[in-house]
Amino acid sequence: MHIPDGYLSPQTYIPAFAAMAPVWAYASRQVSKNMRSRQVPLLALGAAFSFVIMMFNVPIPGGTSGHAVGAVLIAILLGPWAACIAVSIALIVQALIFGDGGITCIGANCFNMAFVMPFVGYWVYQLISGRSSPGSKLRIWAAAIGGYIGLNAAALATGIMFGIQPMIAHDASGHALYAPYPLLVAVPAMMIEHLLLFGVVEAVVTSLVVAYLQKVDIKLIAATAGSEAQS
């Protein structure tokens, strides 16, 4: 899901940076307002976990590969704004040091994986969890479904970004200047693999960690559960 340099036109990647600038600014303010210094190690662990889990490429035999992101898990533990900061930093490090995701596409990739994903996933998690206790089994399912839908929302946003490129930029002969596949190809291609496999991987990863933390340190789950949940 890391869009490389060359796949997005400037007409796409510049607005993506413009969209992320206020999101990053507001996320920083929210983190500054709502987080305690003792939560900083958890934020670092979350960002590093996201970075490492994205290295576990899962193949679809004979076709393609993909991975979990971990953004919904971080949102469940620290709120979606903190998740936005954590995953953004993981994505920026991946782009700059490891060439995973383009530097022109940092805004777009952060929009998909660090903004759309944690917010959609967190909303689904909270919707399903309702007022259930932090230790309830329902929250494990909510985490799984939140992770699944969150990753698929990010895949949809990514597919749309790919798919609008031939419309935005092509030369006189009709050849695309950037990503060459139209919406009708890009969106199904992105969605099918994430609906079938990578979303399931995300669901398993997210719910396993939530179930584990319910056992060993319930207050980490309780932080965003209940009335004082940060939004």
Next chain:
Amino acid sequence: MKTYTKLFLALLLLAILTPIGLWLPERLNGGAAWGEWSVDEIKALAGYVPRGMEKLASLWNSPMPDYAMKGQNEASLPGLSVSYIISALLGIIVIFAIIFIIGKLLIRRDDTGSA
């Protein structure tokens, strides 16, 4: 053991296991992620290299492209696995450093503050 310590150890274990993320796609012939093909791959897929893509694709020279050493033999899975683990550990160190700096700058409230 404190939860954070446990989670940190689990993270290090994951970092050591990351080569699974190289081997599995290799073994099962997974191929590149959709939309993340190299310029050569896209030429084979689409029949041409989009002109704008050609220009932008080589914009950035990352120090460890694809979580490997520059110019590393791409056929050597054991060699790539070592680089992959080193990349995971390096990523963890850099990310921890950045988050702790951001945390110092942004977060003033400690445990003694009210909820």
